[in-house]
Amino acid sequence: MNNENRENREIILAGFGGQGILFAGKMLAYFGLLGGREVSWLPSYGPEMRGGTANCSVCISDKPIGSPLVTEPNILIVMNNPSYDKFINAVAPDGLAIVDSSLVGARSDRKDINCVYVPATQMADENGLRGMANIILVGMLIKETGIASAEIIRKALEKIIPAAKKHLVESNMKAIELGMNS
Amino acid sequence: MxxxxxxxxxxxxxxxxxxxxxxxxxxxxxxxxxxxxxxxxxxxxxxxxxxxxxxxxxxxxxxxxxxxxxxxxxxxxxxxxxxxxxxxxxxxxxxxxxxxxxxxxxxxxxxxxxxxxxxxxxxxxxxxxxxxxxxxxxxxxxxxxxxxxxxxxxxxxxxxxxxxxxxxxxxxxxxxxxxxxxxxxxxxxxxxxxxxxxxxxxxxxxxxxxxxxxxxxxxxxxxxxxxxxxxxxxxxxCPEAESYLTDDADIVVAAYGSTARLARSAVDTARSRGIKAGLVRPITLWPFPDKQIKAACANAKRVLVTEMSMGQMVDDIKLAIECRLPVSFFGRTGGVIPKPSEILAQIVTLDEELKGE
Amino acid sequence: MPDFTKPHALTDVPFHYCPGCTHGIVHRLVAEVIDEMEIEGDTIGICPVGCSVMAYDYFNCDMIEAAHGRAPAVATGVKRANPDKFVFTYQGDGDLAAIGTAETIHAATRGENITVIFINNTTYGMTGGQMAPTTLPGQVTQTTPYGRNTNVEGFPVKVCEILSQISGVALAERVTVTDPANIRKAKAAIRKGFEFQKNKQGFSLIEVLSTCPTNWGKSPVESLEWLKENMIPYYPLGVYKEGAVR
CATH class of the missing domain: 3.40.50.970 (Thiamin diphosphate (ThDP)-binding fold, Pyr/PP domains)
Structure with missing residues (x-):
């Protein structure tokens, strides 16, 4: 896919601290930024980020963004049970939920949203990409929505991965491709 | 850049x-x-x-x-x-x-x-x-x-x-x-x-x-x-304020800081439903932009103040418009962020009030 | 021949201090050191809240009046912005060892290159003689009318002893100004403090045991005697810490 799809995105990413929720959100925000769009990224903050649940809101739009806090996401990426329980019913009708099925046992019976189950944590482990389940889920998001072109994906990775950890660009690319091809 | x-x-x-x-x-x-x-x-x-x-x-x-x-x-x-x-x-x-x-x-x-x-x-x-x-x-x-x-x-x-x-x-x-x-x-x-x-x-x-x-x-x-x-x-x-769609607005929402962003979303949705709503946003809180607020409310019939507090800006808005319009307030406090939909609901209520007059 | 003209670092404004108060002597010592080191144009002084609140009228260098207890923080702000200037604070015991304890201790722990002149006269002079953190056990003040009861009001703060434990301190020395020999020692200590500062070697504090005849209810001479008999045994004179930390 070469041209990114320019729909308005209101995204929630949620899981445990340490799963790279905020990083994945940042990546999505950069997709928007590098696509010349308006973006916002808002983390949950405070004691809950220490070992507890972590989530962040990402908005991508062609218009100025009003509320950076997403309460009815049209895209949800979820990586643990508490977050699944908290957010699955908040997803807007016709929205998309991408669930790490290695970690979330439940299956939604909502018929008005598109639920995609990806055993991302297991896939990461099997492919020598431990800790990159979040990025595999981003890959799935790209596949489902066309949110970013190949060119923007690479640019975004180069931008958010510090120069000292440059070697991680390729493994992140690999994780994204894994998600896109699953 | x-x-x-x-x-x-x-x-x-x-x-x-x-x-x-x-x-x-x-x-x-x-x-x-x-x-x-x-x-x-x-x-x-x-x-x-x-x-x-x-x-x-x-x-x-x-x-x-x-x-x-x-x-x-x-x-x-x-x-x-x-x-x-x-x-x-x-x-x-x-x-x-x-x-x-x-x-x-x-x-x-x-x-x-x-x-x-x-x-x-x-x-x-x-x-x-x-x-x-x-x-x-x-x-x-x-x-x-x-x-x-x-x-x-x-x-x-x-x-x-x-x-x-x-x-x-x-x-x-x-x-x-x-x-x-x-x-x-x-x-x-x-x-x-x-x-x-x-x-x-x-x-x-x-x-x-x-x-x-x-x-x-x-x-x-x-x-x-x-x-x-x-x-x-x-x-x-120094006084500064931003007015958004206030020229013909019946209902002007007054909000500052991040609440103004939320209010702007609500105003946009209200407009898409045919409600003449606008937003005035004080940028300087002292000195308060009285003139700009007054001008933004010149054609308004109702003013809605919205804040993440119990209504601390309400008096300043009333003074700026010399108490000539009914001013209502909607706020969330304690760290709760109001939803644009909640602000919209307030605008809709005011619009219905106006239609009933 | 001794020089009895007024140091240039002091203005012509007459001191407002009570007869027999030793603030005047200490002001002069600081001013003489500034003159001798030829640093008046590069010095910024910070006055406290207390009797020396108006020291900004007396010193000829640039002066700042600080809030009660905050002088070391204010001095830090000046010094960090102007590391090559000389910065001193002039503080009383209530200011330095009660309301400003945190500012004192932390300026010391940072090893701020400033010099603190600390006047210990065991009382809040300006407000009329209330108990200070340095008031001696048994000492009568306006707020310890039956004498400081250590069971109720606790014990005096020994500033030099505390500072001697702090790594950032280059100089903690206790002196007094009861007689010419001690006045000479006091001046030497103040000079030492400014020299440490000049060489950027850490925090220096000179504690000066002082009198407050008015609030002690004694004559100037009686006050000096009371200081020698009561304060010096409790607050022994001497160097508590000396040596560059940088």
Missing amino acids: ERNLMKGNEALAEAAIRAGCKCFFGYPITPQTEISAYMAKRMPKVGGVFLQAESEIAAINMVYGCASSGIRCMTSSSSPGISLKSEGVSYIAGSDLPCVIINVMRGGPGLGGIQPSQSDYWQATRALGHGDFQVLVYAPSSVQEMADYVTKAFDMADKFRMPALILADGLLGQMMEPVTFADGEIKMSDASGKPWATCGHGNKRPHNIINSLYLQAEELEQHNIERFKRYELVKAE
């Missing part, structure tokens, strides 16, 4: 450095700590000073000392910490010194909470310390404005020799948005253009004194009168 994705707190810190802020004195408190962390990383690389003080009180007094010597300097905190700083702010104002103070507001009173709030409006505009004084208060509404208004705050603080406060909140501090900075070299401020500064007289002039003590009542009164004359100049030059 390159668009950078930055947190509001970080964009503000970077802009302060670019404005020549040479010294930053901080103390950790959520949700503003990124400012300190950014300064700690960046200041040593640009020839500036970052110092973590032992308390909010010490930090504002370090600012007092630094500002006395004519150097651009800043401190930042969040609500409970700002209360601690109020002693120092009063001394700074009483000594007619320029400086910039950041309040990234969280819920209160007391230890309150750490989620975004706007419940320090009264403190900022009425009582940031004891005595007869005001501080300039800017209320940015986006990450870009966090950067832009800290620059302006330094300029105006210097121009009018008074403290300037950036009144932000946890939402603006924590969120990332694209931000651009003007190109140009970073040049740290010095005492040039500040003949009053206590930076050592170098045996070239009589000694300077920075002081707010006047034991003769008439003398103190005279200083206060002169300061308030200066405030008249500030009132003439």
Whole structure:
């Protein structure tokens, strides 16, 4: 896919601290930024980020963004049970939920949203990409929505991965491709 | 100019450095700590000073000392910490010194909470310390404005020799948005253009004194009168507000800071449903932009104030429109962020009221 | 021939201090050191809240009036912005060892290159003689009318002893100004403090045991005697810490 799809995105990413929720959100925000769009990224903050649940809101739009806090996401990426329980019913009708099925046992019976189950944590482990389940889920998001072109994906990775950890660009690319091809 | 994705707190810190802020004195408190962390990383690389003080009180007094010597300097905190700083702010104002103070507001009173709030409006505009004084208060509404208004705050603080406060909140501090900075070299401020500064007289002039003590009542009164004359100049030059779709609006929503963003979304949705709604956003909270508010409400029939507080701005809005329109209020407090849909519901109710008239 | 002209670092404004108060002597010593080191043009002084609140009228260098207890923080702000200037604070015991304890201790722990002149006269002079953190056990003040009861009001703060434990301190020395020999020692200590500062070697504090005849209810001479008999045994004179920390 070469041209990114320019729909308005209101995204929630949620899981445990340490799963790279905020990083994945940042990546999505950069997709928007590098696509010349308006973006916002808002983390949950405070004691809950220490070992507890972590989530962040990402908005991508062609218009100025009003509320950076997403309460009815049209895209949800979820990586643990508490977050699944908290957010699955908040997803807007016709929205998309991408669930790490290695970690979330439940299956939604909502018929008005598109639920995609990806055993991302297991896939990461099997492919020598431990800790990159979040990025595999981003890959799935790209596949489902066309949110970013190949060119923007690479640019975004180069931008958010510090120069000292440059070697991680390729493994992140690999994780994204894994998600896109699953 | 390159668009950078930055947190509001970080964009503000970077802009302060670019404005020549040479010294930053901080103390950790959520949700503003990124400012300190950014300064700690960046200041040593640009020839500036970052110092973590032992308390909010010490930090504002370090600012007092630094500002006395004519150097651009800043401190930042969040609500409970700002209360601690109020002693120092009063001394700074009483000594007619320029400086910039950041309040990234969280819920209160007391230890309150750490989620975004706007419940320090009264403190900022009425009582940031004891005595007869005001501080300039800017209320940015986006990450870009966090950067832009800290620059302006330094300029105006210097121009009018008074403290300037950036009144932000946890939402603006924590969120990332694209931000651009003007190109140009970073040049740290010095005492040039500040003949009053206590930076050592170098045996070239009589000694300077920075002081707010006047034991003769008439003398103190005279200083206060002169300061308030200066405030008249500030009132003439500084008030700023943004109006959005207010020309033909029946219902004008008044909101500042991050709440104004939420209100704008609600106004857009209301318009898409054929409701004539508009938004007026004070950018300076002191001096309050009375004229701009009045003009924005010229054709309105109802005014809705919305804030993340129990309604601290309502009286100022009523005064600005000379109490000529019914003013209602909708707010969330304690760290709860209102939803645009909740603000929309208020607009819809007012619209129905108007239709019933 | 001894020189009895007024030091240049003092203005012509007459001191407002009570007869017999030793503030005047200490002001002069500081001013003489500034003159001898030829640093008046590069010096910024910070006055406290207390009797020496108006010291800004007396010193000829640039001066800043600080809030109660905050002088070391204010001095830090000046010094960090102007590391090559000389910065001193002049503080009383209530200012330095009660309301400003945190500022004192942390300026010391940072090893701020400033010099603190600390006047210990065991009382809050300006407000009319209330108990200070340094008031001696049994000492009568306005707020300890039956004498300081250590079971109720606790014990005096020994500033030099505390500072001697702090790594950032280059000089902690206790002196007094009861007689010419001690006045000479006091001046030497103040000079030492400014020299440490000049060489950027850390925090220096000179504690000067002083009198407050008015609030002690004694004549100037009686006050000096009372200081020698009561204060010096409790607050022994001497160097508590000396040596560059940088």
